[in-house]
Amino acid sequence: VIEDVFYRIVFDSRGKETVECVVITENSYGRAIAPSGASTGSNEAVAVDPYKIEEIEERVSKALVGLYVFDQQEIDKALREEDGTENFSSIGGNFAIAASLAAAKAAANSLGLKLYEYLGGAFAKELPYPLGNVIGGGAHAENSTSIQEFLVIPVGAETFFDAQRANALVHRKLKEIFKKKGIFAAKGDEGAWAAQITDEEAFEILSEAISFVEDEVGFEIRMGVDVAATELWDGEHYVYRDKKLSREEQISYIAELIDKYNLLYVEDPLHEEDFEGFAELTKSVNCMVCGDDLFVTNVKRIEKGIEIGAANTVLIKPNQIGTLTDTFKAVKVAKDNDYDIVVSHRSGETEDETIAHLSVAFNATLIKCGVVGGERIAKLNELIRIEDEDYMTMTKIRWLR
Ligand code: PGA
Numbered sequence: 001v002i003e004d005v006f007y008r009i010v011f012d013s014r015g016k017e018t019v020e021c022v023v024i025t026e027n028s029y030g031r032a033i034a035p036s037g038a039s040t041g042s043n044e045a046v047a048v049d050p051y052k053i054e055e056i057e058e059r060v061s062k063a064l065v066g067l068y069v070f071d072q073q074e075i076d077k078a079l080r081e082e083d084g085t086e087n088f089s090s091i092g093g094n095f096a097i098a099a100s101l102a103a104a105k106a107a108a109n110s111l112g113l114k115l116y117e118y119l120g121g122a123f124a125k126e127l128p129y130p131l132g133n134v135i136g137g138g139a140h141a142e143n144s145t146s147i148q149e150f151l152v153i154p155v156g157a158e159t160f161f162d163a164q165r166a167n168a169l170v171h172r173k174l175k176e177i178f179k180k181k182g183i184f185a186a187k188g189d190e191g192a193w194a195a196q197i198t199d200e201e202a203f204e205i206l207s208e209a210i211s212f213v214e215d216e217v218g219f220e221i222r223m224g225v226d227v228a229a230t231e232l233w234d235g236e237h238y239v240y241r242d243k244k245l246s247r248e249e250q251i252s253y254i255a256e257l258i259d260k261y262n263l264l265y266v267e268d269p270l271h272e273e274d275f276e277g278f279a280e281l282t283k284s285v286n287c288m289v290c291g292d293d294l295f296v297t298n299v300k301r302i303e304k305g306i307e308i309g310a311a312n313t314v315l316i317k318p319n320q321i322g323t324l325t326d327t328f329k330a331v332k333v334a335k336d337n338d339y340d341i342v343v344s345h346r347s348g349e350t351e352d353e354t355i356a357h358l359s360v361a362f363n364a365t366l367i368k369c370g371v372v373g374g375e376r377i378a379k380l381n382e383l384i385r386i387e388d389e390d391y392m393t394m395t396k397i398r399w400l401r
């Protein structure tokens with residue numbers, strides 16, 4: 001039974017205030033911190049000012065104290081009812097997700113189980129591949145690429161450790177290449193390199209780094225992108241550093257990139273309301289097409305996408321929807337319809353490692369949590385621990401040709 005719920009304000013990787021929730025039962029406790037986005041979708045659960053902590057703590061405690069900690073669905077229902085809005089604008093998606101995840105961790109702790117074991121059971125035995133952000137711009141860094149994230153997927157790795165090592169080597173090799181070319185590169189919000197280069201230059205530089213690392217590790221590494229196209233869309237065109245594209249031009253441009261660079265993964269290639277454009281692209285390519293701002297981990301939007309074939313992959317960000325139950329429902333509807341899932345961090349993160357466990361519990365194809373920086377490494381090292389301590393194999397990526 002939940003005996004107490006309290007919050008404290010802590011800081012995230014951007015140095016911004018966020019909320020940590022602690023859920024206490026008679027024999028255990030659980031703790032979780034809400035992350036936060038910079039290129040947030042307009043249909044996400046809304047974050048409320050952390051300094052409203054006193055008022056919200058009182059409301060959430062009243063709603064949760066006395067509930068059975070193993071009844072996650074009841075806990076999440078109580079959070080929804082206390083909030084009373086569609087998008088958690090009253091108690092805040094940030095306050096809600098921290099409580100929801102803290103409750104699950106308290107339940108797992110009281111059974112002496114790891115969170116992934118509690119949520120995934122005896123058959124959660126596959127690790128996702130790390131989808132690593134290595135060059136970035138958009139809303140995550142000024143004066144860099146227009147495409148928000150250039151990603152790597154070490155598809156040939158046989159262990160999670162080797163996979164993360166490959167991503168880290170690419171990140172390191174990129175620094176060397178930038179230096180050699182005399183290009184100044186800083187780090188963006190997620191630790192990816194930010195430089196004054198065009199997207200085409202980023203693809204070329206990344207290809208060079210990947211070839212080098214492939215030789216070193218002896219397996220294949222593929223590229224992907226998060227276009228985060230809502231950030232480029234001005235209502236009429238997609239506006240890049242060096243070009244302006246209409247909707248149709250954008251669709252063919254992305255298809256060309258997939259072909260030219262053999263991309264395995266494309267996230268948000270079109271703005272968040274263009275379900276039809278997504279469907280047009282998805283039909284014409286052999287590539288993971290993933291909805292982030294499009295779906296916002298929301299069952300209704302995922303169902304709408306499934307109906308017209310808007311994508312084949314769903315990005316799963318628990319704080320976009322506000323509870324673990326709703327996150328699970330999003331995963332379920334995606335999987336029931338043969339969509340892949342990718343569990344994801346936010347650009348504003350903390351040392352909280354919960355999503356590492358969710359990626360195993362939900363059998364995600366990929367986990368998107370960066371490559372370097374303590375708040376990213378917290379998740380990656382947790383997966384290395386899980387691999388080391390428990391019997392695990394790497395999941396199968398069905399998109400490889
Ligand atoms: P955000 O970006 O966390 O800043 O929203 C990440 C993403 O777009 O995937």
Ligand code: ZN
Nearest residue numbers: 226228267292
């Ligand atoms: Zn995204």
